[in-house]
Amino acid sequence: MSAQPAKLLVLPGDGIGPEVMREVGRVISWLEKNRGIAFEITEDLVGGASLAEYGEPIRNEVIEKARAADAVLFGSVGDPRWGHVGFDKRPEVAILKLRQELELFANLRPAKVFDALVDASTLKPDVVRGLDIMIVRETVGGIYFGDPRGIETLPDGTRRGINTEVYTTPEIERVARVAFEMARKRSGHVCSVEKCNVMESGLLWKEVVTDLHAREFSDVKLTHMLADNCAMQLVRNPRQFDVIVTGNLFGDILSDLASMLTGSLGMLPSATLGAVRADGKCAALYEPIHGSAPDIAGQGIANPIAQILSFAMLLRYSLNLQDEAKMVEEAVSRVLESGLRTADIMSEGMARVGTSVMGEAIVRELDKLQK
Ligand SMILES: NC(=O)c1ccc[n+]([C@@H]2O[C@H](COP(=O)([O-])OP(=O)(O)OC[C@H]3O[C@@H](n4cnc5c(N)ncnc54)[C@H](O)[C@@H]3O)[C@@H](O)[C@H]2O)c1
């Protein structure tokens, strides 16, 4: 029995967010009952759900709760019903603000192919079998947050939309350090991705990563790649990569691409971490890389695995519950081996199930692993 309960802030959000989060709830109850782990859980509204109730995508009170928690478990935000509102009021502000306010700068997005899902990828099995890559995406800088930004009307009446890519040396260095440290625990290769051929921010990115490598991480292999080539290489031969470190926008796009190597966007979890504090802990938020999937929301067919694997990352990185994290991952693997598939990863001869049957099956596998 752990002495202090783990304080979790759970933010299911919009669309399929609450549906897949419900399945994590089963895993949490199972851990409480069978592993004696105590959780103190607070739930709140974010995104469109918060706009509907409070008129804003996230309240300061929720940001404060996130600061006070050991970890935040986030679902997804985004709702076409709020498509008309200004950028400061969109549901997506919830996740952007959480990342910024808690300075969650390093978003770890692992793309791992489960053996049972080799055939679910749209790529040939030989290309994806055994794939295990980690995309480290910078999440509080770059073109998402640079100034100037906005839409302005020009004297001739035409309009101009502006966003600016900005990166500073410390911003690049801290995320690169995370990538190098991660590579040391893996296969020892970092590929740094930018567009230094056209963007000054990309040139600085490359220089800073190269300098840091020479100063502190010369035991790690460092290569550089232009982002457009990286997108192509991820499809051509994804196993050439180990850790990819890149900026906010490229990381967003490349990780959605990488998810399809594993079979579905519904499979990819993520952890977004801040700087390590004096007590050795860091602020952390865990979320699937997918969104609120309005096209399938409310139908009970979403794949809950990305959300459940995000919770496994939480167990590993924030609570240091290595055994339990492995158990959850193993339970997912066994359920897939048993042939159960949500619609997004369905293939011939497999048994198609909905969100909650998938969640229940994962918990049943946890039961078997415990015995
Ligand atoms: N972190 C987040 O909260 C987050 C991430 C991405 C997108 N969004 C938001 O979500 C909304 C919808 O965006 P989108 O449609 O471009 O991307 P999306 O990730 O929501 O969905 C893309 C496609 O993948 C499918 N999909 C996604 N997750 C799935 C799952 N778990 N199981 C089965 N299928 C799944 C969807 O049905 C859809 O066809 C937008 O408002 C966007 O801004 C939020």
Ligand SMILES: CC(C)[C@H](C(=O)O)[C@@H](O)C(=O)O
């Ligand atoms: C919803 C959106 C702001 C977000 C992003 O672009 O970072 C999403 O696409 C993600 O991948 O987490």
Ligand SMILES: [Mg+2]
């Ligand atoms: Mg994205």
